[in-house]
C-alpha cells in the first residue's frame with residue numbers, strides 16, 4: 001500500500017473500490033492550512049486522519065531554496081495558473097496562480113510573514129464571529145511560529161512564538177541599497193519606520209520591515225516541511241494517511257433521521273480525465289482546506305451554493321458560496337536601476353548567479369534567499385492629498401490602511417513587459433488592501449477536474465480607483481525623494497500624467513492579481529448582507545459534519561498577506577474540533 005521513497009505516501013489506486021475506507025477525519029487539500037490541520041488532528045494516536053492533496057509532494061533541493069522555489073522563478077508545475085475573466089480592465093486576460101501540492105501556497109509564495117492588525121480581527125469578532133478577536137487568536141499565531149532573530153539582535157519580542165514548528169525569520173539588514181533609500185524617503189515623507197510589521201502596537205501608517213518564512217539554514221519553511229516532516233509522517237503513518245495526486249471531486253451527502261443533511265465522506269480521483277472514482281468515509285468530520293478558489297468549487301460540485309450555480313441536484317441553497325471573491329489588486333510603477341540592484345542580474349549574468357550560489361551554499365546569504373521585497377508601506381488613502389503627499393488629518397491615523405506599497409527588486413508587471421536586457425528593475429507596487437470590488441468563483445463546467453471560472457471583478461466598484469490613484473501618486477513621490485537622496489532611478493513604466501483620466505487608464509492597463517484570494521466562503525451569518533457560508537466554529541451552515549479551514553473563510557479582505565492568517569485559522573480549527581470531539 002505504501003509507495004516507495006523516503007516520504008510515506010499512500011497509493012490510493014490500491015484502494016478497494018467496493019469498500020470505502022473509513023477515517024475519523026478527512027482533510028481535503030494539503031496546502032498551507034491543510035498540512036497544519038492534518039498534523040494537529042493526528043497528534044492523538046487514537047484518531048485516524050486522511051489527507052487528500054491534488055498536487056504532489058515536492059521535496060527536491062530546489063523546492064527548498066527560497067529563490068528557486070518562488071513562483072516567478074520556480075517550477076511552473078508547482079502551481080495552477082489559468083486565465084481569469086476580468087470584466088473591467090482593458091480586456092486583458094489576468095492569470096490566477098495558486099499553489100499545487102503539499103504545502104500549497106506556502107511552498108511557492110514569496111514567504112512574507114504578516115499577520116494583519118489586531119483591530120482587523122476585533123472587527124471579525126464585533127461582526128458576530130465570537131472567539132476571533134485578536135486577544136483570542138494571537139496565541140494561535142504564536143503556537144505555530146518558531147521565530148529567530150539574527151544572532152546580533154536581542155531575543156524575540158513577546159508577540160512572537162519561539163516553540164512552534166513554522167520557521168519565521170527576521171532577515172536582518174535590507175539587502176539592496178534601493179530598499180535602504182526607500183526607508184529614508186518614506187521617513188522624510190512622514191511614514192515612520194517600524195522594524196517589525198507584526199508588532200501589535202505598530203501604527204496603521206508606517207514603512208515596516210517584513211519577516212520571512214525561511215529557516216535559520218536558509219531554506220523555505222512551508223507548512224509541508226514544517227508540520228509534516230518525514231519523521232513525523234513516518235511515526236504517524238498507521239493513523240495519518242497522506243495521499244497525493246488525489247483530486248476530491250465532490251462530497252457524499254446523507255440525511256439523518258431528523259431530516260438534517262450531513263457529510264458522509266468524499267469522492268476523489270486521479271488528475272487524469274475519466275479515471276476511476278474512489279471513496280472515503282468520515283466517521284466524524286470532513287474539513288475543506290482546498291483554498292479560496294477550489295473550496296467553493298467542491299461545494300458547488302456537491303450541490304451546495306447559489307441555486308442557479310450548483311451542479312444539480314441542489315442540496316443546499318447557500319448564496320455566499322463563491323461570492324465575495326477578493327484579492328489585493330495591484331499595479332506597479334517601475335524604474336530602471338543598475339543590474340546589481342535587481343534580481344534580474346541572476347538571469348542576465350551567469351557569473352553573478354554562480355557567485356551568488358556559492359555565497360548561498362557556503363554562508364547561507366545573498367540573492368538565493370530571494371529578497372524580492374523586504375518592506376511594506378501601509379497607509380490609508382485619505383491621508384494622501386491630491387499632490388501625493390502625506391497629510392495629517394484629525395483622526396485620520398486611526399483608520400486601518402487600505403493601501404500597501406512595496407519596493408520590489410524585479411519587473412512587477414503581469415504579463416511582464418519587455419525591458420532592456422542590460423537593465424535592472426526597481427518596482428513600487430501599489431496594492432489595494434481593502435477593496436470595494438467583489439468577484440466570483442463559479443463552475444466553468446460540471447467536470448470536477450476543470451479549473452473553475454473566476455471573475456476577479458477588479459474595479460467593478462469605482463470607489464477603488466480613488467484609492468489606487470492616491471497610492472500611485474504617493475509611490476511617485478517616494479521615487480522622487482529616493483532620487484533626491486541619490487538613488488539611481490530612471491523612469492521605465494509610469495502613467496502618462498497624474499490627471500485622474502491618465503491614472504485611471506494606467507490602473508486599467510496594468511492591474512494585476514497579488515494571488516491573495518479570499519472570502520469566497522466567508523465566516524458570517526447565512527443571511528448577512530454579504531452572505532456567510534460558515535459560522536464562527538467554521539461549520540458550513542446547514543450541513544453537519546462539514547467545516548472549512550482556509551483563506552476562503554476570511555470575512556473581509558485584510559491588510560495582511562494571507563499565509564499567516566491561513567495557518568492561524570487551521571490552528572484554531574484544530575482546537576475547535578478537538579474540543580467538540582474530546583480527541
Ligand SMILES: Cc1cc2nc3c(=O)[nH]c(=O)nc-3n(C[C@H](O)[C@H](O)[C@H](O)COP(=O)(O)OP(=O)(O)OC[C@H]3O[C@@H](n4cnc5c(N)ncnc54)[C@H](O)[C@@H]3O)c2cc1C
Nearest residue numbers: 029031032033054104105109110111112248291551561563
Ligand atoms: C505566487 C504567490 C505568492 C504569494 N506570496 C505570499 C507571501 O509572500 N506571503 C503571504 O502571506 N502570502 C502569499 N501568498 C498567498 C498565500 O500563499 C495564500 O493565500 C495561502 O497560502 C493560501 O492558503 P490556503 O490554505 O487557503 O490554500 P492553499 O495553500 O492554496 O492550499 C490549497 C491546497 O488544496 C489543494 N487542492 C485544490 N483542489 C483540490 C481538490 N479538488 N482535491 C484535493 N486537493 C485540492 C491544492 O493543490 C493546494 O495544495 C502568495 C500566493 C501565491 C500563489
